[in-house]
Amino acid sequence: MKKKVAISACLMGQHCRYDGRHNLQQQIIDRYGAENLLPLCPEVLGGLPTPRIPAEMQGNKICTQSGTDVTAAFMAGADEALKQAEAAGVQAAILKAKSPSCGCGLIYDGSFSGRLVPGDGIFTQKLKAKGIKVSTELDYI
């Protein structure tokens, strides 16, 4: 059966966050059913290790807190995640708020201070460009 909704893998309990933790949102799994959700982590799909140094969007680049430009890995991972989402026929995605990959509407501002600015993560941008509706876990609280 085809999956209908893509979801950030960390929201399904996978330990793929930069710090090796997860952001399990059981209420979303209960609402849609695990069998209908396609977990994707674009940063892992881009070959980044877990745990990893946190990164934020800085203009057109994504850089780690230690100043390494990781834009290429983020882009490659977002492309692969999009490919898998399209192959599964997903019509919508529920992604982790504020992330430089998965954030939707608001993302961290690149200063690693917790401040937010309007914007979408790289994966979210690619999904929206294909007409796939994106929401975040904050829409389900």
Ligand code: SF4
């Ligand atoms: Fe979660 Fe997305 Fe970050 Fe992966 S890239 S840990 S799915 S927010």
